[in-house]
Amino acid sequence: MTSQPFLEICNLCKTFGGIKALDDVSFSVAEDELLVVLGPTGAGKTTLLRALVGLEQPDSGSITRRGEDLARMSPAERDMSLVFQNFSLYPDWSVRKNLEFPLRAPGRRESSADIRERVSTVCGMLKITHLLERKANRLSGGEMQRVTIGRAIVRRPQLFLMDEPLTNLDAKLREELRVELAVLRRQLKTPMIYVTHDQAEALSMADRILVLAEGRILQTGSPREIYEQPISPVVARQLGQPAINIFQAHHDHRSLLTADGTVIATGLSKGAAPTCVVGIRPENIAIRGGATPATVEVVEDMGASKIILARWGDQHLHAIVGKDCTVRSGDQIFPIADSTRIVIWEEGALARASRP
Amino acid sequence: MKHARWLVIAPYFLLTILPLAWIFLTSIKVQEDTNSRTVKFIPSLAKEIPDDSRRFTVSPDAYTRLEEKHTGVEYGFYRYLANSVIIGFISTLASVTLGTCCAYGFSRFKIPGARDWLFFILSTRFLPPLAVVMPILLMYRQFDLQNTHLGLIILYTSFNLSLSIWLMKGFIDEIPRAYEEAALVDGYSRWHAFVRIILPHARTGIAVTAVFCLISAWNEYGFAMTLNQQQAVTVPVYFAGLQGNISGIPWPQVAAGIIVFVAPVMVFTVLVRKHLLRGVTFGTVKQ
Structure with missing residues (x-):
C-alpha cells in the first residue's frame, strides 16, 4: 500500500448559498478499485462527482491523479466518463450516433473504421448490437441504461463516475445490471466511483464504501467493515435490510439492559461505559433463550427467511429467522442478541445522529 | 364540441383570407376592370364580356408588367x-x-x-x-x-x-x-x-x-x-x-x-x- 493512489482528493469544500455541499472531504481511490459513495439524498454525492469531473469548481481543496493536479483542467481534459442521474442519451439520436458521439469529440482524431470497431466491441460486451439503429427514445429503460453504460465505456476513460445509474430501473433489472456492471469494470481494469443511496448496490458491488452525509465523510472501509463495525448509528442505518435495531442501554454485570429493564444481551466479554447506545443487526438476534418476553406484531415471509417485527418492552425489534420458523403474530418470544456481534457506541451517539 | 370549433375558425378564416383573395383577383384583372361600374369578381376565360357582368377576363398582364417603371419612381x-x-x-x-x-x-x-x-x-x-x-x-x-x-x-x-x-x-x-x-x-x-x-x-x-x-x-x-x-x-x-x-x-x-x-x-x-x-x-x- 505504499504506492501512490490513482486519485487523491484532499480537503475538498464546496458551498452553495451557505449550505455546505462538501465539507472537507478527503479520500483516495486505488488503481482498479470500485469505490461506492453511499449516502442519503442531499448528502453531496452528486456535487462530489461533478467536482471530480470538472463541472463544478470546488471552493478549496485539491484533486490529483497520479500526482497530477486536475484543478485547472477542463472536463474534456480530465478524461473521465460520467453517467448522470437524470440524463442518459440524446433522445432524438440513434443508439449508434449516441455511442459514437464521445469518439467524435474534436480533440480525438479517430478514423471512421476505428470508431465502428470500438462501437461494435462495446455493443458485443453489452449485448446491444441489435439496438444500434434504433432511436434512443424508442428504448426500454433497461436497454437505455445498457446503452448509457456503453457510452461511458466506449472511449476507455481513465476513470468511471456513476451517479445512481440504476436508480430509475425496476428491482429485477437493477440487480441484473449491477452484477454486469461490476463484471464489466473488472474486465476493463478501470477504477470507478459509484454513487448510490441503495445499500444493496453498495454492499454487493463495492471494493470499498465511503459513507457520506451532509457533505462529510462519516466512514470509509470495506463493505464488511462498514456493515459490522459502523462507527455511528447514522452509518449503521445506511446498510442492512431490514434496518439495524438501535437501543439506548446500560451495563449491569456484563449484561445490557434498556431503561425499562429489557435484557438485550448477557455475557459481554468487555466492560464498557455504564450507559451506551447499541446496534444489533436483525440476523444477530435469537428469538429463544432471552429473559424478557416480546410480543410478535408482524411476520413477513421473504421466502428464504422471515422477518419478525416484535414489541420488546418499550422497543420495536426486527429479527430475521429461518424460513421454517413457525412463530405467528400475537405469539410471545424471548429474544436475545448475540453478544459477540453487538455494536456499542458511546452514550451521546444517538443524540448526535438525530440532530437536524 | 367538435363542430363548435368551426364557429370560431370559419369567421376567422374568412376574415384573413378575404383581403388576400380580393388582392389575388385584382392581380389577374386589367386596369379597366379594377374600377369598373359593376363590381367584377368572377374570373372568366371569355374574351368578350358585357360591361354590366360580374365576370371579368383573366389576364397575366399585371405579372408580366411588374418591372414597368411608373411615373416618378426610379426602378421597377x-x-x-x-x-x-x-x-x-x-x-x-x-x-x-x-x-x-x-x-x-x-x-x-x-x-x-x-x-x-x-x-x-x-x-x-x-x-x-x-x-x-x-x-x-x-x-x-x-x-x-x-x-x-x-x-x-x-x-x-x-x-x-x-x-x-x-x-x-x-x-x-x-x-x-x-x-x-x-x-x-x-x-x-x-x-x-x-x-x-x-x-x-x-x-x-x-x-x-x-x-x-x-x-x-x-x-x-x-x-x-x-x-x-x-x-x-x-x-x-x-x-x-x-x-x-x-x-x-x-x-x-x-x-x-x-x-x-x-x-x-x-x-x-x-x-x-x-x-x-x-x-x-x-x-x-x-x-
Whole structure:
C-alpha cells in the first residue's frame, strides 16, 4: 500500500448559498478499485462527482491523479466518463450516433473504421448490437441504461463516475445490471466511483464504501467493515435490510439492559461505559433463550427467511429467522442478541445522529 | 364540441383570407376592370364580356408588367423586392444569431445583474419604435447610413434583438443542462457542445424566432420610409408611394406585386411550420 493512489482528493469544500455541499472531504481511490459513495439524498454525492469531473469548481481543496493536479483542467481534459442521474442519451439520436458521439469529440482524431470497431466491441460486451439503429427514445429503460453504460465505456476513460445509474430501473433489472456492471469494470481494469443511496448496490458491488452525509465523510472501509463495525448509528442505518435495531442501554454485570429493564444481551466479554447506545443487526438476534418476553406484531415471509417485527418492552425489534420458523403474530418470544456481534457506541451517539 | 370549433375558425378564416383573395383577383384583372361600374369578381376565360357582368377576363398582364417603371419612381418592382429580401433576410440572420448567443449566455452562465439586463433588453420594446424616428434619423445622417441597406439592417436587427433574446432564452432554458454537460465530459469544448448539442435542440426556437423577425422586418414601413429616398426602399414603401401616382394607381400591378411579396414569407412559414407546431418537449429525459 505504499504506492501512490490513482486519485487523491484532499480537503475538498464546496458551498452553495451557505449550505455546505462538501465539507472537507478527503479520500483516495486505488488503481482498479470500485469505490461506492453511499449516502442519503442531499448528502453531496452528486456535487462530489461533478467536482471530480470538472463541472463544478470546488471552493478549496485539491484533486490529483497520479500526482497530477486536475484543478485547472477542463472536463474534456480530465478524461473521465460520467453517467448522470437524470440524463442518459440524446433522445432524438440513434443508439449508434449516441455511442459514437464521445469518439467524435474534436480533440480525438479517430478514423471512421476505428470508431465502428470500438462501437461494435462495446455493443458485443453489452449485448446491444441489435439496438444500434434504433432511436434512443424508442428504448426500454433497461436497454437505455445498457446503452448509457456503453457510452461511458466506449472511449476507455481513465476513470468511471456513476451517479445512481440504476436508480430509475425496476428491482429485477437493477440487480441484473449491477452484477454486469461490476463484471464489466473488472474486465476493463478501470477504477470507478459509484454513487448510490441503495445499500444493496453498495454492499454487493463495492471494493470499498465511503459513507457520506451532509457533505462529510462519516466512514470509509470495506463493505464488511462498514456493515459490522459502523462507527455511528447514522452509518449503521445506511446498510442492512431490514434496518439495524438501535437501543439506548446500560451495563449491569456484563449484561445490557434498556431503561425499562429489557435484557438485550448477557455475557459481554468487555466492560464498557455504564450507559451506551447499541446496534444489533436483525440476523444477530435469537428469538429463544432471552429473559424478557416480546410480543410478535408482524411476520413477513421473504421466502428464504422471515422477518419478525416484535414489541420488546418499550422497543420495536426486527429479527430475521429461518424460513421454517413457525412463530405467528400475537405469539410471545424471548429474544436475545448475540453478544459477540453487538455494536456499542458511546452514550451521546444517538443524540448526535438525530440532530437536524 | 367538435363542430363548435368551426364557429370560431370559419369567421376567422374568412376574415384573413378575404383581403388576400380580393388582392389575388385584382392581380389577374386589367386596369379597366379594377374600377369598373359593376363590381367584377368572377374570373372568366371569355374574351368578350358585357360591361354590366360580374365576370371579368383573366389576364397575366399585371405579372408580366411588374418591372414597368411608373411615373416618378426610379426602378421597377424587382429592384425593391431585392431590397426587401436583402434587408429582411440579413437582419433576420443577424438577430437570430446574436439573439441565440446572448440567450445561451443568459441561460447558462451567472451574469452579474442578469435580471436587470434582461429587463433592460425587454424595455427596449416598451417604446413604439417610431417614437425614436427623429433621433435615429439624425444619427443616420451623421453616419451616412441613410439610403443604405446596412442602415435598415442594423435598425431591424437591433429592434428584433430583444424579441430574439427573450424567445431564445425560453427555448434554451428548456434544454436540460445535462445535454451539454454530457458533451463537455465526453471531450467537447463549450463551443463545440453549443454547436453540436444546443443549436440542433434549439432549432424549433430558432425557426419560430426567425419567422417573427423576418415578418417584422419584411413588413416594416415607418423607418423604411423615413430613412430612404430611393436606394434602399423596400416593397411596402414602394407601394405606398404609388398611391399618389399622377398617372393613376396601377391596381393590378400593385396587387400582383403584393402576391409576389407575400409569397416568400408564406413559403418560409410553411417550411418551418413543422417546427412551429413541434413542441419543445424532449422525450426521454429520465425524471
